[in-house]
Amino acid sequence: MPKALDHLIEALASLPGIGRKSAARLAFHILKRPPQEAADLAARIVAAREKLRPCNNCGNLAEADLCDICANPARDNSIICVVEESSDVAAIEATNDYRGFYHVLGGALSPLDGVGPEELNLDSLSGRVSPGAVREVIIATNPSTEGEATASYIITLLRDSGVKMSRIARGLPAGGSLEFADRTTLARALENRTTLK
Amino acid sequence: MPKALDHLIEALASLPGIGRKSAARLAFHILKRPPQEAADLAARIVAAREKLRPCNNCGNLAEADLCDICANPARDNSIICVVEESSDVAAIEATNDYRGFYHVLGGALSPLDGVGPEELNLDSLSGRVSPGAVREVIIATNPSTEGEATASYIITLLRDSGVKMSRIARGLPAGGSLEFADRTTLARALENRTTLK
Numbered sequence: 437m438p439k440a441l442d443h444l445i446e447a448l449a450s451l452p453g454i455g456r457k458s459a460a461r462l463a464f465h466i467l468k469r470p471p472q473e474a475a476d477l478a479a480r481i482v483a484a485r486e487k488l489r490p491c492n493n494c495g496n497l498a499e500a501d502l503c504d505i506c507a508n509p510a511r512d513n514s515i516i517c518v519v520e521e522s523s524d525v526a527a528i529e530a531t532n533d534y535r536g537f538y539h540v541l542g543g544a545l546s547p548l549d550g551v552g553p554e555e556l557n558l559d560s561l562s563g564r565v566s567p568g569a570v571r572e573v574i575i576a577t578n579p580s581t582e583g584e585a586t587a588s589y590i591i592t593l594l595r596d597s598g599v600k601m602s603r604i605a606r607g608l609p610a611g612g613s614l615e616f617a618d619r620t621t622l623a624r625a626l627e628n629r630t631t632l633k
Numbered sequence: 634m635p636k637a638l639d640h641l642i643e644a645l646a647s648l649p650g651i652g653r654k655s656a657a658r659l660a661f662h663i664l665k666r667p668p669q670e671a672a673d674l675a676a677r678i679v680a681a682r683e684k685l686r687p688c689n690n691c692g693n694l695a696e697a698d699l700c701d702i703c704a705n706p707a708r709d710n711s712i713i714c715v716v717e718e719s720s721d722v723a724a725i726e727a728t729n730d731y732r733g734f735y736h737v738l739g740g741a742l743s744p745l746d747g748v749g750p751e752e753l754n755l756d757s758l759s760g761r762v763s764p765g766a767v768r769e770v771i772i773a774t775n776p777s778t779e780g781e782a783t784a785s786y787i788i789t790l791l792r793d794s795g796v797k798m799s800r801i802a803r804g805l806p807a808g809g810s811l812e813f814a815d816r817t818t819l820a821r822a823l824e825n826r827t828t829l830k
Contacts, residue, residue, distance in 0.1 A: 437723060438696045444681040447674045452662050458650065464720040465649050466678060467685055467694065474682035477644045478675035481663060484641040485671035488664055497664065499635045523661040526634060 441467070493564075495540035495557040497522040505529075505538060512536045516564060517574040518590060520544050520583065524576065536574075539564065544582035545589055551582075553589065561590070567598045576604045579624075638664070690761075692737035692754040694719045702726075702735060709733045713761060714771040715787060717741050717780065721773065733771075736761065741779035742786055748779075750786060758787070764795045773801045776821075 437445075441463060449459035466474050490496070491503035494516075498504070505511055505525070515536030519525055525538050541556045565573060575590055577583035587603055594601060607625035608617055617625070634642075638660060646656035663671050687693070688700035691713075695701070702708055702722070712733030716722055722735050738753045762770055772787055774780035784800055791798060804822035805814055814822070 437726075438685055438694055438701065440677075440681040440684040440696055441694060444677045447677045451659050453655065453658065460720065460723065461650065462648050463681065464718065467682060467719070471682050474678050478678040480637075480641045480644045481671050481675040481678075484637040484660065485664060485668050487637040488635055497635055497638060499637055504635065521661065522664070523657065526657065526661075529634075 490540070490542075490557075494538050495522075495542060495560070496525050496538055510535075514569065514571045515574065516561075516570055516572075517576050518561065519576045520578060520586070524578075528576065536572075541577070541586065544577055544580070544586040546582045546585075556586070558590070558593065562593060562597070565594055565597050565599050570599050572600045572602060574602050574604065579606045687737070687739075687754070691735050692719075692739060692757070693722050693735055707732075711766065711768045712771065713758075713767055713769075714773050715758065716773045717775060717783070721775075725773065733769075738774070738783065741774055741777070741783040743779045743782075753783070755787070755790065759790060759794070762791055762794050762796050767796050769797045769799060771799050771801065776803045 444463045445459045449456045488497045491498035492501045493506040496503040512535050518539045575587045577586045641660045642656045645659050646653045685694045688695040689698045690703040693700040709732050715736045772784045774783045
């Protein structure tokens with residue numbers, strides 16, 4: 437196999453969820469398309485990596501000092517939704533159900549991987565949360581071991597602020613079934629049951 | 634979503650087998666890694682597209698005038714295996730079972746998609762096949778409608794050359810089962826049965 441092709445396949449295969457076979461498929465596709473398309477893809481990768489940086493306020497991906505959400509005067513800045521990654525912001529935004537601000541931690545606590553509180557965007561969170569300005573902090577870290585540990589840490593961190601805190605609901609996913617739900621999910625779904633009025 | 638991110642996701646989602654969700658996942662991954670990695674991936678895409686061109690002899694991907702296979706004196710140049718794409722060369726090479734030359738057509742006949750004989754690397758195939766130099770042409774186009782049509786076309790094209798032609802076997806795939814094989818595959822497997830000695 438020519439070296440340039442091998443190098444491309446190797447780089448593509450290092451992306452998440454792309455094995456060597458898929459990488460080869462992508463590489464052959466890129467080589468079949470006009471050179472301009474390959475140049476364009478390469479330029480977009482470089483541009484995205486160069487232009488996007490953490491928002492000064494919330495840590496979300498931004499092209500300017502503030503991300504589009506923090507810069508939007510129509511958003512409710514009295515609610516802060518704490519998430520692990522910018523991709524989580526995108527997921528919540530896709531629901532069209534939330535009009536508040538975010539706080540992106542840049543990961544979750546994971547001592548085994550060397551991720552302690554200092555590695556996360558936690559300092560500025562305490563700075564942002566003051567009883568006058570903020571009425572609720574929604575903790576939306578993942579329902580995983582690391583996400584739960586991070587949620588606990590944030591609860592302790594912000595307890596003295598006196599601001600209301602909440603955790604996103606854990607229960608059965610839409611379209612799921614009791615039969616195939618794991619024990620923890622089902623236990624949470626029972627525990628967090630909502631009263632019918 | 635910031636524009637630079639949107640542009641990147643859009644470009645990634647245009648790759649085969651990558652939907653918008655996977656594209657977003659890849660984009661967020663690229664943005665989390667060091668800038669050098671993004672630059673490297675971009676450089677490899679550009680380098681591959683610029684450096685690789687069709688081999689002057691067989692049409693396979695090459696970094697020089699001849700591809701690594703045509704330039705290899707240890708290969709048997711009296712057998713030519715005709716395939717649709719360079720990715721098919723890679724697949725056959727991976728078997729370690731073939732030591733001859735290749736001929737890459739650059740696709741298969743597909744009149745509905747506007748691919749006629751002129752669009753394929755067929756002219757140079759007739760030029761390569763002469764009874765003195767070549768003892769066998771293996772037609773290894775895909776066992777699809779287009780691949781079979783292309784195979785028929787090549788058989789007609791080379792009939793007068795007097796060179797032996799063969800078609801790769803069609804039958805049950807290794808690990809497959811009769812129960813789940815489609816009718817055409819099973820019919821071919823019966824038709825092309827091999828005599829036991």
